[in-house]
Amino acid sequence: MAGRINDEDIALVRERARIDEIVGEYVQLRNAGGGSLKGLCPFHDERTPSFQVTPSRGLFYCFGCGEGGDVISFVEKIDNLTFVEAVQRLADKVGVQLRIVDDGRPGIEPGLRLQILEANDAAAEFYHQQVSSSEGIIARQFLDGRGFEREAAETFHIGYAPRGGHVLRDHLLAKGFSPKALVSSGLVREKGWDFFQGRVLWPIKDSGKSVLGFGARRVYDDDRLPAKYINTPETVVYKKSHVLYGLDLSRTNIGRKRQAVVMEGYTDVMAAHLSGVDTAVASCGTAFGSDHARLLQRLMGNNGALSGEVVFTFDGDAAGRKAALKVYQGDSEFVSQTYVAVEPNGLDPCDLRIQHGPEAVRELVARRIPLYRYVMDNVVHDFDLDRADGRVAAVRAAAPLVTSIRDSSLVDGYLRELSQIVGMDVDEVRREVARTRRNPAPPADLRPTLRVLPEVADPAPQAPA
Ligand SMILES: [Zn+2]
Numbered sequence: 242m243a244g245r246i247n248d249e250d251i252a253l254v255r256e257r258a259r260i261d262e263i264v265g266e267y268v269q270l271r272n273a274g275g276g277s278l279k280g281l282c283p284f285h286d287e288r289t290p291s292f293q294v295t296p297s298r299g300l301f302y303c304f305g306c307g308e309g310g311d312v313i314s315f316v317e318k319i320d321n322l323t324f325v326e327a328v329q330r331l332a333d334k335v336g337v338q339l340r341i342v343d344d345g346r347p348g349i350e351p352g353l354r355l356q357i358l359e360a361n362d363a364a365a366e367f368y369h370q371q372v373s374s375s376e377g378i379i380a381r382q383f384l385d386g387r388g389f390e391r392e393a394a395e396t397f398h399i400g401y402a403p404r405g406g407h408v409l410r411d412h413l414l415a416k417g418f419s420p421k422a423l424v425s426s427g428l429v430r431e432k433g434w435d436f437f438q439g440r441v442l443w444p445i446k447d448s449g450k451s452v453l454g455f456g457a458r459r460v461y462d463d464d465r466l467p468a469k470y471i472n473t474p475e476t477v478v479y480k481k482s483h484v485l486y487g488l489d490l491s492r493t494n495i496g497r498k499r500q501a502v503v504m505e506g507y508t509d510v511m512a513a514h515l516s517g518v519d520t521a522v523a524s525c526g527t528a529f530g531s532d533h534a535r536l537l538q539r540l541m542g543n544n545g546a547l548s549g550e551v552v553f554t555f556d557g558d559a560a561g562r563k564a565a566l567k568v569y570q571g572d573s574e575f576v577s578q579t580y581v582a583v584e585p586n587g588l589d590p591c592d593l594r595i596q597h598g599p600e601a602v603r604e605l606v607a608r609r610i611p612l613y614r615y616v617m618d619n620v621v622h623d624f625d626l627d628r629a630d631g632r633v634a635a636v637r638a639a640a641p642l643v644t645s646i647r648d649s650s651l652v653d654g655y656l657r658e659l660s661q662i663v664g665m666d667v668d669e670v671r672r673e674v675a676r677t678r679r680n681p682a683p684p685a686d687l688r689p690t691l692r693v694l695p696e697v698a699d700p701a702p703q704a705p706a
Contacts, residue, residue: 368400454479499549516599
């Protein structure tokens with residue numbers, strides 16, 4: 242949203258949104274005497290509560306990690322929102338109509354955000370009911386074929402969008418939603434057609450369990466849209482670079498275990514949770530990016546200092562290797578806490594659960610290796626390490642992976658890792674890397690790596706089956 246929110250409205254939101262109620266949606270609070278409440282801090286890992294809320298002052302403070310503020314900053318921090326987004330969310334909750342101070346830039350209609358969220362909720366409910374309809378048999382068969390029982394469909398609130406063309410639109414109009422809200426939510430196209438038709442749906446929620454949008458899989462051979470997966474288009478509430486499927490189920494566990502497992506598809510996330518990997522999420526219709534990384538870091542309780550680990554379960558194929566490299570080329574601080582879990586036979590977590598049971602999914606995650614080792618392994622892989630010149634060539638090819646690291650405190654560890662993989666003395670590797678840095682044949686844009694990794698046709702990984 243552009244424009245500025247009226248100051249009086251912000252004050253009114255702060256006054257009406259009761260901090261004990263808002264915090265209570267995320268943290269189990271107990272009476273601590275003196276008008277204060279206590280609970281386990283959602284921003285750092287602890288066994289005994291040092292997180293305190295004082296409703297009379299509208300403030301929270303953690304004596305363990307020092308995180309503190311008012312109700313707006315709590316929502317900002319817990320859900321990784323901007324100030325304006327946090328104010329909007331709270332305003333929706335407590336029924337304050339925000340007035341936007343016009344500063345010449347286009348803004349959004351006040352209240353539209355709330356209408357979209359309500360329409361999404363109603364749509365999710367409608368779609369879910371359709372799974373049990375006679376037409377919904379195709380969705381039930383799809384779930385069945387992937388090892389998901391009836392109960393799983395309930396837990397994950399799986400939906401089915403009927404083929405009729407206007408079925409959802411007519412249902413929501415009858416419930417009183419305006420045509421404008423339906424188009425703005427991405428549920429209905431400008432011309433009035435349902436956006437999703439004849440597809441199995443996953444509701445994508447934020448960590449506060451509001452439905453932001455949907456992921457949808459093709460199940461009919463004659464579907465007019467060829468894409469196996471489509472998602473809600475960008476709306477006021479659905480930004481694909483910010484949403485993660487499964488966050489509603491995993492948010493608390495990610496904070497407690499300081500671990501997040503990033504999978505490639507909706508069914509993988511389902512299989513993970515049903516197998517006991519309760520920190521699993523997936524990006525939706527886009528590659529995992531820096532906004533996703535920041536969101537997970539926030540949930541793991543990174544307060545400037547690094548803590549926790551992010552585990553990627555890439556497919557072992559070319560597309561998976563390319564996706565791993567893309568993460569590696571991102572923020573080097575993030576890379577240092579990033580791991581990869583690759584199934585040797587190329588099974589995704591969903592298939593792994595079907596063929597080898599839930600233990601196999603848990604083992605897959607337990608067998609994770611650091612991302613930089615995985616990427617180095619892939620680069621070095623094509624060289625003959627039994628020969629001295631092969632080892633030197635491998636080090637030269639991998640050198641840009643080391644020199645591209647901006648954080649100098651990490652370089653030594655990477656050098657040691659490389660020397661182990663290649664089987665060369667670490668000082669020798671250091672000299673070779675330095676030599677490559679002085680004569681950067683291909684510069685540190687990792688070109689050698691890209692040459693080793695085969696190009697794939699579709700660079701944007703869509704959620705697989
Ligand atoms: Zn804390």
